[in-house]
Amino acid sequence: MKTPTAPSGAPSPRRRRSAEIARKEILDAVQKRLSEGGPEAIRLQEIARDVGIAHPTIIHHFGSRDGLIRALDARAVEALTRDVVAVLKRGETPTAEVELIERVAETMEEQGLARLIAWWALREPGADPTQGIDPPSLVENVSKLIAARVADEPGLVAREHETVSFAVRLAVVATFGDALLGDLLSPAPQPEREAERRRFRAWTARLLREGLTAPEDPSAS
Amino acid sequence: MKTPTAPSGAPSPRRRRSAEIARKEILDAVQKRLSEGGPEAIRLQEIARDVGIAHPTIIHHFGSRDGLIRALDARAVEALTRDVVAVLKRGETPTAEVELIERVAETMEEQGLARLIAWWALREPGADPTQGIDPPSLVENVSKLIAARVADEPGLVAREHETVSFAVRLAVVATFGDALLGDLLSPAPQPEREAERRRFRAWTARLLREGLTAPEDPSAS
DNA sequence: AAAGTTATATACATTAGTGTCAGTAAGGCC
DNA sequence: GGCCTTACTGACACTAATGTATATAACTTT
Incomplete structure (x- = not known):
C-alpha cells in the first residue's frame, strides 16, 4: 500500500x-x-x-460526538451545582432569596446554561445517563437544596409544606424561562434590557418572599 | 436512456x-x-x-424541509393566538387570571407547544421569517394582549406601568418553564403530578393577583 | 541525545439525510 | 368513457457529517 x-x-x-x-x-x-x-x-x-x-x-x-456532549453535560452539572451550593452555604443575609435568584440567573445566562437545560428538556427522556451523569437530576437536586435552605429561613410562615415547594418551583421555572424568553417579552429597547431584567428579578423575588411570609388565603374573593 | x-x-x-x-x-x-x-x-x-x-x-x-418547519411554525402561531384571544375576549370573571394561565398552560402542554417555543428560542436569532411568520412575535403579541386586558381590570391598583408588564412576563415565563421542567421539579409521585400542577398554577395565579392588587413596597425591610 | 508518548494532521471511508427526476395512478370534469 | 390535473412513488444524485487509518511533530523521560 x-x-x-x-x-x-x-x-x-x-x-x-x-x-x-x-x-x-x-x-x-x-x-x-x-x-x-x-x-x-x-x-x-x-x-x-x-x-x-x-x-x-x-x-x-x-x-465520539456523543462523548463530547456527555462531557459538556458533566461540566455544566458541576458548574451549576458548585455555584448554587456556594451561595447556599454562605447565604445568611435577609435578602438571600434575591441573591439566590440573581446568582442562578446569572449563571444560567452568562454561561448559556439555560439553553443547555432547555436542550436537556427537549431531548427524549430515554437519553442514556451513560456515566451516571444524568443531567436532569441536577435540576432536581438544586431545587431540593434551595427548598431545604428556604425552609430553614427564620422569618417565614409558610405553614403548608407545599407552599415552599411551589415557591422554589416558581423561582427556578421563572428564572429558566426568563433566560430563554426574556428578550422576547421585554418591551424595553435594547440598551435598557439588562437593567430591566434585574428589576424583574428583584420584583419576582419580592413577590415570592411576600407569598411565603403572608398567611395563606385559599378562597381569595 | x-x-x-x-x-x-x-x-x-x-x-x-x-x-x-x-x-x-x-x-x-x-x-x-x-x-x-x-x-x-x-x-x-x-x-x-x-x-x-x-x-x-x-x-x-x-x-423543502425548511418549508415544512415554517408551516409548523405558522400553524402553532395560529393555534396559540386563537386560543388566547378567545379567552381574552370572553374573560370577564374575577378569576380571569387563573383561567388564562390555565388555558395557556393547557395549550402549551397538550399540543407540545412549550417544546416548540423552546425550540424557537434555541434556534439562532437569524432564522429567516421568510413568509412574514416570525414566530417570536407571537409571544410578544400575546403578552401585549394580556397586558392590555390586565390593565383594564377594575380592581387593580398597579400604579406603576412596569408592574403589569412584569406580572405578564412572570406568568408567561413561568407557564412556559413549568411545562418544560415541571416534571423534574415536582416532588410528587407520578399519579399526582397533574393535580399538583394544577394547584401550582392556581397558587401562581393567586400570587400574581396579590402582587397586582397590593401597593408597591420598594424598600422591603 | 535517543526513545517513548500522545496531541494533532491529512486523507479517506461510511453513512444518512435532503432534494431531484421521471413515471404512475387516483379522482374530478367534460 | 376519455382527458387532465396532481398526489404520490421508487430510484438516484448530492451533500454533509461522523468516524477511521496512518503519519508527523511536539513534549517528557531517561
Whole structure:
C-alpha cells in the first residue's frame, strides 16, 4: 500500500496543548456555539474550526460526538451545582432569596446554561445517563437544596409544606424561562434590557418572599 | 436512456388525500415527533414513515424541509393566538387570571407547544421569517394582549406601568418553564403530578393577583 | 541525545439525510 | 368513457457529517 500522506503546501505549524487544556478549549467552543446557534449547531467540523484544530482531534479527546456532549453535560452539572451550593452555604443575609435568584440567573445566562437545560428538556427522556451523569437530576437536586435552605429561613410562615415547594418551583421555572424568553417579552429597547431584567428579578423575588411570609388565603374573593 | 422505473414486487396501493388533509396529517406527525423526541427527531423519512407515505411527498407539499418547519411554525402561531384571544375576549370573571394561565398552560402542554417555543428560542436569532411568520412575535403579541386586558381590570391598583408588564412576563415565563421542567421539579409521585400542577398554577395565579392588587413596597425591610 | 508518548494532521471511508427526476395512478370534469 | 390535473412513488444524485487509518511533530523521560 502506498503512503497516503503527501503534504502539498506549507506543513501548517502545530500548537500542542495539554489534554486538559485541549478539552477545555473544545468544550468552551461547543458551549459558545450552543449558546449562539441552536442544538443543531454542534458540528464537529465547525467546533474544530472555532478552536483551530482538525475535527479528528475532537474525537481523539472525547471518543465520539456523543462523548463530547456527555462531557459538556458533566461540566455544566458541576458548574451549576458548585455555584448554587456556594451561595447556599454562605447565604445568611435577609435578602438571600434575591441573591439566590440573581446568582442562578446569572449563571444560567452568562454561561448559556439555560439553553443547555432547555436542550436537556427537549431531548427524549430515554437519553442514556451513560456515566451516571444524568443531567436532569441536577435540576432536581438544586431545587431540593434551595427548598431545604428556604425552609430553614427564620422569618417565614409558610405553614403548608407545599407552599415552599411551589415557591422554589416558581423561582427556578421563572428564572429558566426568563433566560430563554426574556428578550422576547421585554418591551424595553435594547440598551435598557439588562437593567430591566434585574428589576424583574428583584420584583419576582419580592413577590415570592411576600407569598411565603403572608398567611395563606385559599378562597381569595 | 433506459426507463428508470422497474417495479419489482406488488405496486403498493395508494391512498390519495386532498392536499389540505395531507398537509394536516404530515404536520401532526411532525408535531408529535417534536413532542416526544427532540428537534433533531425531525427527519423527513421518519415523518413519512409515520404518516405512511414516501418522503418526497412531503417535499411535494411543503417544498423543502425548511418549508415544512415554517408551516409548523405558522400553524402553532395560529393555534396559540386563537386560543388566547378567545379567552381574552370572553374573560370577564374575577378569576380571569387563573383561567388564562390555565388555558395557556393547557395549550402549551397538550399540543407540545412549550417544546416548540423552546425550540424557537434555541434556534439562532437569524432564522429567516421568510413568509412574514416570525414566530417570536407571537409571544410578544400575546403578552401585549394580556397586558392590555390586565390593565383594564377594575380592581387593580398597579400604579406603576412596569408592574403589569412584569406580572405578564412572570406568568408567561413561568407557564412556559413549568411545562418544560415541571416534571423534574415536582416532588410528587407520578399519579399526582397533574393535580399538583394544577394547584401550582392556581397558587401562581393567586400570587400574581396579590402582587397586582397590593401597593408597591420598594424598600422591603 | 535517543526513545517513548500522545496531541494533532491529512486523507479517506461510511453513512444518512435532503432534494431531484421521471413515471404512475387516483379522482374530478367534460 | 376519455382527458387532465396532481398526489404520490421508487430510484438516484448530492451533500454533509461522523468516524477511521496512518503519519508527523511536539513534549517528557531517561
